[in-house]
Structure formats: structure tokens, C-alpha cells
Amino acid sequence: MKSVKKLFIGLALLALSLPALQSCKKYWPTENDAFNLDMNFSVTEFKPILGRNTYYTNVFNDNQSTLPLTFRVLNLRSFDGDPVPELLKLFPVRIWTKPYTGLEKSLDEIYAKTDTIMRPIWEIGKHSGAFTMWDVAGSDLIKTEPDSCYLFDVEVSNNGGRRYFRNLKLKPQVEMASEISTGFSVNILGDSTRQNINDIRYWVNRKGDGNSITFKFLDPKLKPIKLSKFNDMKTEDWKKLIHGFNMKFASDSSSVTYDVAYPIPLVPTLKTDYNDGSLASSSFLYSRTAFGGTRTTSILSLRYRIFQQGDWEIVVYFPTEAPLFKND
Incomplete structure (x- = not known):
């Protein structure tokens, strides 16, 4: 009789605990992406020559953080902290949509492999961390050295963390046509x-x-x-x-x-x-x-x-x- 009573009490306790166990499922911790705070930019001062497309690739070391990372340029400003609308405005730029081979037989065939999109003059690849200065910029629009030029910040993140890189420098050079x-x-x-x-x-x-x-x-x-x-x-x-x-x-x-x-x-x-x-x-x-x-x-x-x-x-x-x- 005592054993039957103990069995009944045990089953009752198990029944009471099942909803609690089920309700706890959503509280199990999820596994976050790796986010190494030792990540860094190998270049912190950029000197693109205006009037041409300039690409800075492989300038970011993720230090084995989980990919993809997300990059954003923030707080573009002059060296004195003033707004810089010239760097925020969108301009039409030409990009390749199909590979150029050097075998094209006409200008029309070349242009058919391109498209025009609207982009800011200075931008960072959303997941690559590569910077681009588009060729639409000229010294009639953009400050160049010896002016102290521009500062900007970069936000880098994934669901494991977020880090800000402050006061990177942009010092464009006068165009050479x-x-x-x-x-x-x-x-x-x-x-x-x-x-x-x-x-x-x-x-x-x-x-x-x-x-x-x-x-x-x-x-x-x-x-x-x-x-x-x-x-x-x-x-x-x-x-x-x-x-x-x-x-x-x-x-x-x-x-x-x-x-x-x-x-x-x-x-x-x-x-x-x-x-x-x-x-x-x-x-x-x-x-x-x-x-x-x-x-x-x-x-x-x-x-x-x-x-x-x-x-x-x-x-x-x-x-x-x-x-x-x-x-x-």
C-alpha cells in the first residue's frame, strides 16, 4: 500500500513538472556569433585620388569573428566637426553587371555590360568592410589635402556583439585626369x-x-x-x-x-x-x-x-x- 502511494505521489509530481519543463524551452540560451574585440582596420587614413574609382579591399581583420559582419559608416564630418553633405548625397555611378573581357566589338556592347546606380561618393561594403571612392568626385566638390579633410566612424556588428572604430581619416588627393x-x-x-x-x-x-x-x-x-x-x-x-x-x-x-x-x-x-x-x-x-x-x-x-x-x-x-x- 505504501509503495502504491509513493508511486501515485511520484506520478503527480511528474505531471506537475511537465508544463514547467515545456515552458522553459524558450528560455534556453541561444548560441551567439563569435565577436572578437581584437578585430581591426589595417588602414585608418585613406588617401584616394579623386576622379577615379578607388577600392580599399582586405583592410579589415575580423580576427576569426563569425561572418558575415555588418559594416556602417557613421558620423561623416569635417575635421572641425561640421556637416559634410557632399559626402552624403547620392550620385549616379556606373558599375559592371557582366564581366568585361576586352573582346567586345562596339561601345554599345561595352555599355550593355554596365548599369548606373545611385551611390554616396564614399562608402563601405555592407558585409565586406571594403571602402570605395567613386569616380564622380572632383576637387570642385570634395576637400583635398593640404586641407585637413574628413573624419568618420565605422560600426561593425553581428548578433554576438558590436564595436565602433572612431576618427578614421579621409584625405582625398587632387585628381589627375x-x-x-x-x-x-x-x-x-x-x-x-x-x-x-x-x-x-x-x-x-x-x-x-x-x-x-x-x-x-x-x-x-x-x-x-x-x-x-x-x-x-x-x-x-x-x-x-x-x-x-x-x-x-x-x-x-x-x-x-x-x-x-x-x-x-x-x-x-x-x-x-x-x-x-x-x-x-x-x-x-x-x-x-x-x-x-x-x-x-x-x-x-x-x-x-x-x-x-x-x-x-x-x-x-x-x-x-x-x-x-x-x-x-
């Missing part, structure tokens, strides 16, 4: 000394607001050198001089012009027939017969970048003597 390297020259002899020409100068001029680029060569008297003298260049070589279209030679063979999309190169890191993986590359070739019947090839290669849309002209100037094109 173009850059040209001397490239290299091989076997370019002077027409008077028959020695290698070492003094070659390069001018890059913006002539209008269109979408074109023109190449020309000038002798010491600033007279055009006919492009027909580059006798090793066939039609296909001229077409591959740059990723451009509607190639047009001047009637006197003093220049060649292409319709192009800007910037040049469109994707600097992609090696193509027109790009060495960093800069645009355009080479001009000619050959001549030297003494003894030896055939020699001469090469002038230009390496350059142009960021601003326009009608641009690249001029190669020989200030001391013109190249020797005639056979010996």
Missing part, C-alpha cells in the same frame, strides 16, 4: 646622328567632352610624322592599338582616332590585347634595312591611363631629331 609612362623604345635611331634617340617626350591633351582618343607624332619642328611610316603595322595591328572602334586616319596620315569608353583601361587588373594588367599599352612598329642588308625592327611602346571622359590626344614629340625610317 591622365598618367603616361615613357614605356620603352627599341632601335629608334635619329635621322641625322643614326644614334639611339633617348629624348622622347609625351603630351596628353584633352580637346573636348566626347569619347575619343587620337595618337600623333611630331618632329623637332612640330611637323606631323606620317603614320604610314610605321610600315610594319597592318590594319589589324592598328585595330588592336587600343580597345577602340570606328578607327579613322587623318587624310594626311598625321593622326589616327578611335571611339573609346573611359576610363582607359576599363579594367586595369585584366590583361588584354590593350592592357598589360595595370596600364593601357599601345605599340608602334616599323622596320628598315640597315647596312649589310640586315632588316631591323623598331618599336615605340606607350603605357598610360586616362580617367576622365573626353576627346583626348596623345602626342609623341621628338625634340632633337626625327626617327630614321629610310633604308641605308
Whole structure:
């Protein structure tokens, strides 16, 4: 009898405890994401050059925090704490929606791979922590060094925690619409000394607001050198001089012009027939017969970048003597 009574009491207590156990289920602690407070930015002062898309990737160390993290730029301000509406306003920027290959056959085909979206000039990737300065910014709008420029904060979070990085610096640099390297020259002899020409100068001029680029060569008297003298260049070589279209030679063979999309190169890191993986590359070739019947090839290669849309002209100037094109 006593054992039956104990069994009854035990079952009753179990019945009373079941609702309590069931109701406690929602109070079991959930497992939070890892959030390491030793996370950090490897760069805290940013100096993008205006007038071009500048990307800062791999500048954040999550220190094995659970991904994805969420990033937000906060409290953009001048160095004195004043508001900076120029950095908060949205601007139309062009982005790639399909990969650029360098094999596109027209400007329309290139533009069909892009889209225009509205973005702030300075922003951070929501889950990447990568910063972007879009090319729509210019020194007519944005403060540049030597001005003290801007400060901003970044919030980093996941459901395991939140941290603020304070007083990061943004110090934009004055835009450079173009850059040209001397490239290299091989076997370019002077027409008077028959020695290698070492003094070659390069001018890059913006002539209008269109979408074109023109190449020309000038002798010491600033007279055009006919492009027909580059006798090793066939039609296909001229077409591959740059990723451009509607190639047009001047009637006197003093220049060649292409319709192009800007910037040049469109994707600097992609090696193509027109790009060495960093800069645009355009080479001009000619050959001549030297003494003894030896055939020699001469090469002038230009390496350059142009960021601003326009009608641009690249001029190669020989200030001391013109190249020797005639056979010996």
C-alpha cells in the first residue's frame, strides 16, 4: 500500500513538472556569433585620388569573428566637426553587371555590360568592410589635402556583439585626369646622328567632352610624322592599338582616332590585347634595312591611363631629331 502511494505521489509530481519543463524551452540560451574585440582596420587614413574609382579591399581583420559582419559608416564630418553633405548625397555611378573581357566589338556592347546606380561618393561594403571612392568626385566638390579633410566612424556588428572604430581619416588627393609612362623604345635611331634617340617626350591633351582618343607624332619642328611610316603595322595591328572602334586616319596620315569608353583601361587588373594588367599599352612598329642588308625592327611602346571622359590626344614629340625610317 505504501509503495502504491509513493508511486501515485511520484506520478503527480511528474505531471506537475511537465508544463514547467515545456515552458522553459524558450528560455534556453541561444548560441551567439563569435565577436572578437581584437578585430581591426589595417588602414585608418585613406588617401584616394579623386576622379577615379578607388577600392580599399582586405583592410579589415575580423580576427576569426563569425561572418558575415555588418559594416556602417557613421558620423561623416569635417575635421572641425561640421556637416559634410557632399559626402552624403547620392550620385549616379556606373558599375559592371557582366564581366568585361576586352573582346567586345562596339561601345554599345561595352555599355550593355554596365548599369548606373545611385551611390554616396564614399562608402563601405555592407558585409565586406571594403571602402570605395567613386569616380564622380572632383576637387570642385570634395576637400583635398593640404586641407585637413574628413573624419568618420565605422560600426561593425553581428548578433554576438558590436564595436565602433572612431576618427578614421579621409584625405582625398587632387585628381589627375591622365598618367603616361615613357614605356620603352627599341632601335629608334635619329635621322641625322643614326644614334639611339633617348629624348622622347609625351603630351596628353584633352580637346573636348566626347569619347575619343587620337595618337600623333611630331618632329623637332612640330611637323606631323606620317603614320604610314610605321610600315610594319597592318590594319589589324592598328585595330588592336587600343580597345577602340570606328578607327579613322587623318587624310594626311598625321593622326589616327578611335571611339573609346573611359576610363582607359576599363579594367586595369585584366590583361588584354590593350592592357598589360595595370596600364593601357599601345605599340608602334616599323622596320628598315640597315647596312649589310640586315632588316631591323623598331618599336615605340606607350603605357598610360586616362580617367576622365573626353576627346583626348596623345602626342609623341621628338625634340632633337626625327626617327630614321629610310633604308641605308
